[in-house]
Amino acid sequence: NAGVMQNPRHLVRRRGQEARLRCSPVKGHSHVYWYRQLPEEGLKFMVYLQKENIIDESGMPKERFSAEFPKEGPSILRIQQVVRGDSAAYFCASSPANEQYFGPGTRLTVT
Amino acid sequence: DQQVKQNSPSLSVQEGRISILNCDYTNSMFDYFLWYKKYPAEGPTFLISISSIKDKNEDGRFTVFLNKSAKHLSLHIVPSQPGDSAVYFCAASAQGGSEKLVFGKGTKLTVNP
Numbered sequence: 001n002a003g004v005m006q007n008p009r010h011l012v013r014r015r016g017q018e019a020r021l022r023c024s025p026v027k028g029h030s031h032v033y034w035y036r037q038l039p040e041e042g043l044k045f046m047v048y049l050q051k052e053n054i055i056d057e058s059g060m061p062k063e064r065f066s067a068e069f070p071k072e073g074p075s076i077l078r079i080q081q082v083v084r085g086d087s088a089a090y091f092c093a094s095s096p097a098n099e100q101y102f103g104p105g106t107r108l109t110v111t
Numbered sequence: 112d113q114q115v116k117q118n119s120p121s122l123s124v125q126e127g128r129i130s131i132l133n134c135d136y137t138n139s140m141f142d143y144f145l146w147y148k149k150y151p152a153e154g155p156t157f158l159i160s161i162s163s164i165k166d167k168n169e170d171g172r173f174t175v176f177l178n179k180s181a182k183h184l185s186l187h188i189v190p191s192q193p194g195d196s197a198v199y200f201c202a203a204s205a206q207g208g209s210e211k212l213v214f215g216k217g218t219k220l221t222v223n224p
Contacts, residue, residue, distance in 0.1 A: 004154070033211065042115075042200055042214035043155070056211060091154050093212075098143060100212060102154035 002027065004094050004103035012109045019079040019086070021106045025094030032075045033093040033100055034067060043091060049075060082110045114138045115203050117215035124222050130188040132218050134201030137182065141203040145212065146175060146186045149198045158199075159186070191222045 005024040013019050025032050030050055035043040048056040049069035060067065064082075069075040079086055087110045093100035116135045124130045132146075142163040147155035161168040161175045161184070168175050174187045188195055198219045202212040 006154075035212075035214075040216075042216045043202075043212070045211040045213065048211055059211070099145065099157050099160055101157060102147070104154045105152075107152075 004092055004101055006090075006092050006103035006106050008106060009104060010107050010109070012111060013082045014111055015083060016081050019082050019108055019110075021077040021079075021090050021092075021108070023075040023077070023092030023094075023103060025075070025092075026096075026101060029094035029096050029101075031095040031100075032069050033095070034075075034077050035091045035093065037089045037091065037105075039088075046077070079108075082108075084110050086110050113215075114141075115201055115213050115215040117199075117201055117218050119218050120216070121219040121221070124191045124220065126193055126222055126224050127190045130186075130191045130195065130220055130222065132186040132188075132199050132201075132220065134184050134186075134215055135182060136184075136203050138203070138205075138213075139182070140205045141213075142206070143204045144175070144177060144184050145202045145204070146173075147200045147202060148195075149200060149217070155200060188220075191220075193222050193224050195222050196220055 032049045034046040037043045045059040047060050047067045064080045066078045089105045089107050091105045093102045145160040146158040149155045159170050159173045159175050161177050177184045198217040200217045201215040204210050
């Protein structure tokens with residue numbers, strides 16, 4: 001039983017580059033959530049998606065950030081023109097209904 | 112505006128004793144509450160949850176208590192084991208958990224042998 005998978009686990013980008021984070025939910029789960037954790041903080045909600053639909057993007061920054069969950073393939077969180085403040089751990093979770101199950105996270109470092 | 116608060120950043124307990132982790136919330140729309148355990152460099156692991164229609168849920172050594180009038184919940188671990196040492200996050204959701212989770216900042220539990 002594969003859990004939520006995220007890749008890459010670590011990603012280093014220079015300022016101005018693009019970062020693409022991938023999340024494969026648990027097989028059969030149709031709900032995907034992205035969260036961001038800054039050092040010494042709790043996880044902060046970014047976006048909630050179902051297949052081909054964005055359900056809630058109230059936590060997404062207005063610019064440079066986008067997310068998708070296509071009919072086939074993983075969910076992608078894309079950050080364009082990264083800045084140092086984007087350095088954080090990004091976690092994806094999937095859910096069949098209530099409990100959300102988290103992946104191991106992608107640690108993004110912007111140099 | 113912190114809707115979910117874990118006021119104790121850290122807690123140290125002796126092996127075999129009870130660990131009690133506390134969490135307060137402000138949003139009365141929350142109706143589903145969860146506890147997650149997190150080790151460094153890993154994702155949060157789901158531990159236990161409780162719906163607002165209940166005041167207690169138990170799973171092995173873990174029990175969660177909910178006091179809706181006080182907007183307070185707690186996680187009891189008994190007996191505590193060294194392997195329980197981790198950061199524990201309280202999270203809350205509206206509409207039965209299918210919505211986004213709002214997390215507290217976490218409490219770092221250390222269980223001493």
